[in-house]
Each structure stands twice: as C-alpha cells, then as structure tokens.
Amino acid sequence: MILSKRYQEFQDWVRQxxxxxxxxxxxxxxxxxxxxxxxxxxxxxxxxxxxxxxxxYGGAGLDTLCYAIAVEEVGRVCGxxxxxxxxxxxxxxxxxxxxxxxxxxxxxxxxxxxxxKIGSFGLTEPNAGSDAAATRTTARLEGDFYVINGIKxxxxxxxxxxxxxxxxxxxxxxxHRGISAFVVEKGTRGFxxxxxxxxxxxxxxxxxxxxxxDCRIPKENLxxxxxxxxxxxxxxxxxxRISIGALALGIGEGALDAIINFVQQAQxxxxxxxxxxxxxxMVAEIATELESARLLVYQAAQxxxxxxxxxxxxxxxxxxxxxxxxxxxxIALEIFGADGLxxxxxxxxxxxxxxxxxxxEGTSEIQKIVIARQILGK
Amino acid sequence: MEIVVCIKRVPQTAEAEVKVDPxxxxxxKDRLTFDINEADSYALEQAILLKEKYGGSVTAIxxxxxxxxxxxxxxxxxxxxxxxxxxxEDFTPLDGYKTALILYNIIKDLxxxxxxxxxxxxxxxxxxxxxxxxxxxxxxxxxxVTELEIKDEKAEVVRELEGGLLERLEINLPALFAxxxxxxxxxxxxxxxxxxAAKKEIKTLGGADIQGEVKSLSVLEKLYVPPVERRAxxxxxxxxxxxxxxxxxxxxxxxx
Amino acid sequence: MGLIIFNDEQTLIQNExxxxxxxxLSPIADEIDKKxxxxxxxxxxxxxxxxxxxxxxxxxxxxxxxxxxxxxxxxELSKECASIGLVMVVNNCLVGYALSRYGTQFQKTQYLNSLxxxxxxxxxxxxxxxxxxxxxxxxxxxxxxxxxRGNGFILNxxxxxxxxxxxxxxxxxxxxxxxxxxxxxxxxxxGMRSAGIVRFEFNQIEVPETSSFSFDNKVFDLAYIxxxxxxxxIARAALDSAIKYAKERKQFGRPxxxxxxxxxxxxxMKIAVETSRLLVYESAKCFDNNEDSSLIANITRVYVTExxxxxxxxxxxxxxxxxxxxxxxxxxxxxxxxxxQVLLGQPYLAKxxxxxxxxx
Numbered sequence: 001m002i003l004s005k006r007y008q009e010f011q012d013w014v015r016q017x018x019x020x021x022x023x024x025x026x027x028x029x030x031x032x033x034x035x036x037x038x039x040x041x042x043x044x045x046x047x048x049x050x051x052x053x054x055x056x057y058g059g060a061g062l063d064t065l066c067y068a069i070a071v072e073e074v075g076r077v078c079g080x081x082x083x084x085x086x087x088x089x090x091x092x093x094x095x096x097x098x099x100x101x102x103x104x105x106x107x108x109x110x111x112x113x114x115x116x117k118i119g120s121f122g123l124t125e126p127n128a129g130s131d132a133a134a135t136r137t138t139a140r141l142e143g144d145f146y147v148i149n150g151i152k153x154x155x156x157x158x159x160x161x162x163x164x165x166x167x168x169x170x171x172x173x174x175x176h177r178g179i180s181a182f183v184v185e186k187g188t189r190g191f192x193x194x195x196x197x198x199x200x201x202x203x204x205x206x207x208x209x210x211x212x213x214d215c216r217i218p219k220e221n222l223x224x225x226x227x228x229x230x231x232x233x234x235x236x237x238x239x240x241r242i243s244i245g246a247l248a249l250g251i252g253e254g255a256l257d258a259i260i261n262f263v264q265q266a267q268x269x270x271x272x273x274x275x276x277x278x279x280x281x282m283v284a285e286i287a288t289e290l291e292s293a294r295l296l297v298y299q300a301a302q303x304x305x306x307x308x309x310x311x312x313x314x315x316x317x318x319x320x321x322x323x324x325x326x327x328x329x330x331i332a333l334e335i336f337g338a339d340g341l342x343x344x345x346x347x348x349x350x351x352x353x354x355x356x357x358x359x360x361e362g363t364s365e366i367q368k369i370v371i372a373r374q375i376l377g378k
Numbered sequence: 379m380e381i382v383v384c385i386k387r388v389p390q391t392a393e394a395e396v397k398v399d400p401x402x403x404x405x406x407k408d409r410l411t412f413d414i415n416e417a418d419s420y421a422l423e424q425a426i427l428l429k430e431k432y433g434g435s436v437t438a439i440x441x442x443x444x445x446x447x448x449x450x451x452x453x454x455x456x457x458x459x460x461x462x463x464x465x466x467e468d469f470t471p472l473d474g475y476k477t478a479l480i481l482y483n484i485i486k487d488l489x490x491x492x493x494x495x496x497x498x499x500x501x502x503x504x505x506x507x508x509x510x511x512x513x514x515x516x517x518x519x520x521x522x523v524t525e526l527e528i529k530d531e532k533a534e535v536v537r538e539l540e541g542g543l544l545e546r547l548e549i550n551l552p553a554l555f556a557x558x559x560x561x562x563x564x565x566x567x568x569x570x571x572x573x574x575a576a577k578k579e580i581k582t583l584g585g586a587d588i589q590g591e592v593k594s595l596s597v598l599e600k601l602y603v604p605p606v607e608r609r610a611x612x613x614x615x616x617x618x619x620x621x622x623x624x625x626x627x628x629x630x631x632x633x634x
Numbered sequence: 635m636g637l638i639i640f641n642d643e644q645t646l647i648q649n650e651x652x653x654x655x656x657x658x659l660s661p662i663a664d665e666i667d668k669k670x671x672x673x674x675x676x677x678x679x680x681x682x683x684x685x686x687x688x689x690x691x692x693x694x695x696x697x698x699x700x701x702x703x704x705x706x707x708x709x710e711l712s713k714e715c716a717s718i719g720l721v722m723v724v725n726n727c728l729v730g731y732a733l734s735r736y737g738t739q740f741q742k743t744q745y746l747n748s749l750x751x752x753x754x755x756x757x758x759x760x761x762x763x764x765x766x767x768x769x770x771x772x773x774x775x776x777x778x779x780x781x782x783r784g785n786g787f788i789l790n791x792x793x794x795x796x797x798x799x800x801x802x803x804x805x806x807x808x809x810x811x812x813x814x815x816x817x818x819x820x821x822x823x824x825g826m827r828s829a830g831i832v833r834f835e836f837n838q839i840e841v842p843e844t845s846s847f848s849f850d851n852k853v854f855d856l857a858y859i860x861x862x863x864x865x866x867x868i869a870r871a872a873l874d875s876a877i878k879y880a881k882e883r884k885q886f887g888r889p890x891x892x893x894x895x896x897x898x899x900x901x902x903m904k905i906a907v908e909t910s911r912l913l914v915y916e917s918a919k920c921f922d923n924n925e926d927s928s929l930i931a932n933i934t935r936v937y938v939t940e941x942x943x944x945x946x947x948x949x950x951x952x953x954x955x956x957x958x959x960x961x962x963x964x965x966x967x968x969x970x971x972x973x974x975q976v977l978l979g980q981p982y983l984a985k986x987x988x989x990x991x992x993x994x
Binding site (some may be wrong): 122127129130131134153154164197198199200201233278279284310326333334335336337338339340341343348350351355358359360363364365368369 | 833973
C-alpha cells in the first residue's frame, strides 16, 4: 500500500523514535518486568499518547491510521511498550473522548493525553471473558453516588493507572442492557488492586486485578447514559481491535526484521544462508502474509477515519494480523534454531508477546464470530 | 522365613466414571485401567521387606484373569520369588468366602510362616478374604495392621482401631496379617528387574487343582448407582445478594 | 488403537512409569518448573529405576532394553515434566547409546559404566547454521587433538560430569571430562528451564586423541525419536489440559466445550496427537528392528515437535487470558514444545534430509 507523503513522514518519524529510544530498552523491560515510565514520559512529550485526539484536548490532532502506524512501529521493537500505548490510547483515552461530556473531557482526557495520568479499561472479569455481557460487577445508585462492588481481571496497566474506565451492571437480569460505563480514579476508597499477573510475555506491561468493595464514586463519573455501557465498550473495542491488529502486525514485523538480519549474516556449510531456498520460502511466505495484514490494518483505520462502518474490517485486521504474526514469530525460531531460544536475540520474546494478540480484546474465535455475523447476518 | 502374599488386580475407579453393565451385576470395564489393589501393594512391599530382613522366600498369589499375570510379574520384578495365578474364570461368580476358600486350598499345601493380604480391596470392599483364610487354616490373624516386626517366632503388630486408637499385639506365628495402606513405602520395579521378570514363568492353577467343593455363601443381586434425591442449588450474585438469598432459604425452611 | 502393540515387558514398563509419575512426579512437577532448577533428586530415582540407562547393555549395568521402551518412558515422564523427559532422553540417546555403539573399550569402562551409578553425561554441540567462527575445529598435534574456537550449548550441562561433543564436519564425537577447560555459562532459554541446558565456550583445548570416536546417523535417528517421544508427552499434556478446562469453563451460560470454535481447536490437537503417537512408535519399531530409520526418524521429528507446538498454542487459546499466565501449566507446554522443536537443529534441515532421501 502506498502511503501518502504525510503518512510516510509520520512513519519515518515514529520508526526513528522506536528504534532509537524504545528498542534499546526492550530486552531489559521484559527481563526485569519493569514498566517504562520514562518512555511514557517521552511519548507524552512527543504527543504520542493522544495521536487521534484533537489539539484542543492536548492531542496530536492526527488520525487512526497514524495511531495504527505508531503502535505498529513501537510494537516492532517492544511488545510491552506497544501494548501500553495501545491500551492507554484505545481503552483509556478513547472511551472518554467518545462518550464523555465536556466536563469529563477536561477533567480526565487532557491529563491522560498529556501523560500526566495513565489510563486503563476494566471490562474483563473472572467469569466474564469472551462473554462480556456476563459482567457481575454491580453499581447501585445511592443519593449522589454509585456504590460499586466486584472484581475485574486481566486489566492492562491496571495497578499503575490513575484513571480507569470500567463497566458495571445495575441489573444483571437485563444482560447487556443493564450495563453502564463509569470512571474511577486511583485512590478512591473501596477501590484497590489485586495481584499483578505473572505472564508468558508482555512482561514489561502490567496486568492486574481491580477490586471494588463498596466503592463510592460520584454520579458525575457515569460515562454516557445509564444502560449504554455496552455500547461504549463495543465502540471502544471496535477501535481497539485496530490497535491490537497493528501491534500484532508490528511484533510479527519485528520477528521478520530479526530474521532478515540473521539470514543476511549467517552461513551454512560455507554458503550464505540467504541463498537457501528453504529459508527463502519461509521468508517470502511470512513477508507476504504480514504485508496483507498491514493492508487490512490500514484499511480498517482509514474506514474509521472517514466514518464508514469498520466492524468487519477491524475484526479481520485483528484476527489475521495476530494469526500471521504468531506464525512469523514461530517461524523465526525455526530459522534461528537453538540460538533463537536465548535472550541474545529478540525472537523468543516476540513469540511470547505475540500470543496475547490472539487473546486480548476479543479472542480470534470471537473475531471470527464478528466477521461471520457481518457477512452472514445475525 | 516363608512368606505368602495374596494380591488382587482391581479396576482403578477413584477418578473414573463407573457405569453398571447390562447384566446389572458388574461394572463396564473396557475403559478402565487396572492395577494392583492399593492395600495389596503395601502387603507385597511388607513381604519383600520381611524377606530382605529375615531371608526365606516370597510367594505371590493372585486369583484373577490372565491379565492378573501382569500384576504378578511386577511382584516378581520387585522381589517375589514365586508367582502363582489361580484362574478366576474357573470359579466365577465369587464372593468373599469362596475366594478365601480357594486361596485356603492352595495355601494349605505351601510352606508359610507369615501370610499377608491387603486389608480391603477397592473394588468390592469386602475385607473378608484375609480373616476367612486365617480361620480356615486355624491360625491367628490381625487386620488393619500398621506396623509389623518379627521377634523370636512371634510377631509384634500394631493395628488401627476406630477413633484414632492403636492396638499393640503379640501374635504367635504362623499368622495372617491384613495390612493397612501407609505401613511402608512401596518400591517401584526397576526396568532391568521388569525385563527379567517378563521372562519368568508364572504357575497357573485351575478348577482341577482344587479338592472338594467350593461354594459361595452370598449371591450378588444387583449393582446400582444411588439415585440422586436432593436438589442442590448454587446461589449467584454479589456477596450481599448471596447472603440475602441464603438467609431467605434458611428462613423458609423454618431454621431461623 | 490396534497399530501400536506393546509386548508384555513394554506394557509393564508403561504401567510402572505411569505409577511413578503419578505418585512422585505430579506432586512436584510444577515446583520443579517454577524453580527452574535441575531436579537432581528425581534424576537419582530415575537412575535407580534404570530409566537413565534404558538402552545401555546389561554388561555395562544398563537395563538392556529397546527404543520402544525408551519412548514409552520418555512420553510418560514428559507428560508431567518435559525437562525431566529431555534430561533422560539426552542421557539415554546422545550419551548412553552413543558410547555403547561407538565408544572404545576404555570409554565404555570408564564412562558408560558410571551412568548407572548416577553419573550424568552431557551432549555439546555448536548450532549448524552459524558464524563459522564459532564452529568446533580440531587439529592433530602429536598424540593430542587441539580444539579451537568452540561456542555452543551443552544439554544436561549443568550437572554433567563428562560431555560428548559432536563435530558434524568430521562425524566425530569428542569426549571430555568437565574439567577439561571449558567455560560454562548459565543461559536463559525459552523453555526446558529445568533441564540444565548451558552455554559453553573455549578458545583452545588439548585432549588426547583417544577421546575421539566416529559416529553415523544411527545415534541421531535415535535422538530424534527420543525427542519426539518427549514432544508427544507435551502434546498429550496440553490436550488433556485443554479438554478438562473446556468442560469446566462456562461462558454464555454453557461450558465452552459446546462451542464449535473451541471444538475445532481441540479436535485439531487430538488428530495431531493420535497421528504423532503412531509415528513415534512406528519409528521406534523400525529402529528396534534394525531397519534404516533415518527417513522415519526425521519425518517423526518434524511432525511430532510441530504437533507439540500446535498443542501448546491451542491449549493457551482454549484457556484464554488464564492460559497466558503462569497460574496454569499451558504456557510452559508452549515454551517447552518450541524449545524442543528447534534445539537439535532447525526443522527445515530435517525436511531437507527427508527430501534428499525420497528425491535425490
């Protein structure tokens, strides 16, 4: 796909940033399970935390395609930093921008975009994973407050977030129509964090449990209208899928970059490895698949930007990019052999990071259901 | 010291789904795995430990189908000197008494100072065979044995009673002991020992080798899974809602 | 299930190993993996049971059994803990069998004999595709071999008292005691973290010429079959976990095993596992019958290790977010499977050997 000059320039710029500032930190973030606060600060300075947010709210005033390119390029060198960027932007910033009123925007959106605060999104629960309508966290209106009870799980950036958008039901018997979206701020009484997950990959990103025990949040923290929470998070996830697709693509491209580097230098029985057709076949296949994934991801972003429905396309982008990305990272290890298993190369990390892309923000199975419904009708 | 140990091959039902077969008198066995009865593996280990300490030989006997020879081979691999299978197929159906009578008929002609059995079989759970063999042979016995030492032709045993009590006894040999699980730590057969045991002969005896008539005293009429009668209800909702519902149910039942 | 037929001896071995795994290994497998430490106590017990010297002849205190028995034991052990399966397969195939088949009388008396006393042997190699600078090179100098510029991995290296290095160019093994002047370095590895895999390097080492001996394909045929049995164990463990979880986990008011999308993930695993079992025991039978087993060993290695990876990936997928955490063993299955798949050489190298055999 030929990007217009404006996007090419943005791509060059963000690639430079990722390679110069993020890449050198990636191995260490994974090893030490360290959250990159300094990189968050840098990204805020570069206005990367609100790429698609208008300048009036402190954003860069760019669009979804630029955002997808940014997540892709960051993910290409570091999955953990990439998932932070994607979660903060799509899940923390977006729903407030999308469903918040002006007061809420000035209160939460601006500090999030400026990177003064970290955002997060609490949807998944221990028993409400793919079945998000099964939300059991409850909200009860008491005077000017909602009283919240329940537990959220697998929340990206959960325990380090200052502003968390979450869903709770006012009437579980109503299913998804009983669900509303709220915002809770760090430090609110009755709101605490459980443990952080010990994960296969994305070890430099934090995944936590959120616990609400008779947590009272002011009425003004309702995002949108009562009973419209399901729509808020469906809209959020439709866009979020583009960013996870972009991240899956980026991680897969990172693996391909590593393969190219390795193959160009390595020899086999005195011959350059790049002349080996077994290698050529694998490289050609994954490069083609990643290129196709890129087209799908960029297409979904562009549809969103021009205001055409993009549900099917964003589901396709996430499903396909994570699938071929997983294959690319897996094949990278098959090309590197035993050396690739060590931390001297990034390929084993890419593989561990990439597996989440087939699970988070709607598993591949859910994406297939979304796609099929769009094609076949409900 | 001459030791006889009786071992049984049983289906492993602890973690499996057990179904009654169409005859209503047996369970469906084709998907089950079989192994030595748990308590019997401790009896076998105890037999080998006694032999290792006092010398002599161990004879392992199993009344079972041809597959029981696998169980006997493992006994040989672990240290038994002789193995003997009594063909179950010549005698079915069996109850505890008839099983004991058959085993008695074989053991009475063997040399023995100590006879060991497990205290219970996990399939039928009769716990009868050991004591009946001892009675038929006219020798003393102890059940649920958790310690066993031999001193001067006598056995010092500890047995388990209800309520956590233990009983220490001194018993004249020859005697029979039905051992409880946990009395020792059964060993595993090494590969080399298995390989050697695989080539050893296992003697088989059938109906023709037993004198006199062997008859059951009881008849198995029917096996069945107890019907589920009470309904269980799982309460859902937040902690508060669950507590509320629970209190309501207790009130309805008139317990509060 | 009629194609794989075990004889009495093999059935007994399978039952006894299963029992050992259930009683002794299951309760600690998780802990072994979390600690990422070589499980010395368990290995000592394996030695006592003869599992570390399955194919070593009885004259050298081994169990004198066959490749099928080795695969049975490796499959069952690896189902619970693949690192232990790998340690045992390396010791049996790349050390025990290599010495029994190719070693000199002195080497057999000195090293092969010691395996049943609990000595563990290591296997050292330099990955085949490489910077040529890293490859092991040997030169004769007087009565000695001078080795230069080695850099690679040693399987079982953390505890091995002697190491067999493979030098593929010359098809020779070089045997050195641990003290010979190697620099061993602990190395982070994606999976098989309790298997004691270490890095080695040296600039120059001089060893007596008698420490070298030639080998042929047979030893690698066996190793690939053994590795595949480990992969089969991992794949079965992943399949069993996925089945259990899919029956328990409810979403949309139903156990997720009722959804065809989940059924598809699990049936793919099941089909590949059953096929893998046939391949593993077919290739073991070929090996035991002394037939040329190179082709089938390579086919088995490619297919079964790929199956293990597929099963690891799909098991995580069935578990969803939970599968991505270390609270469940499925992420370990993927790491172990991927490690196994590429450790002894890239899968495409095995494919090129298959091609050579059937086409050229």
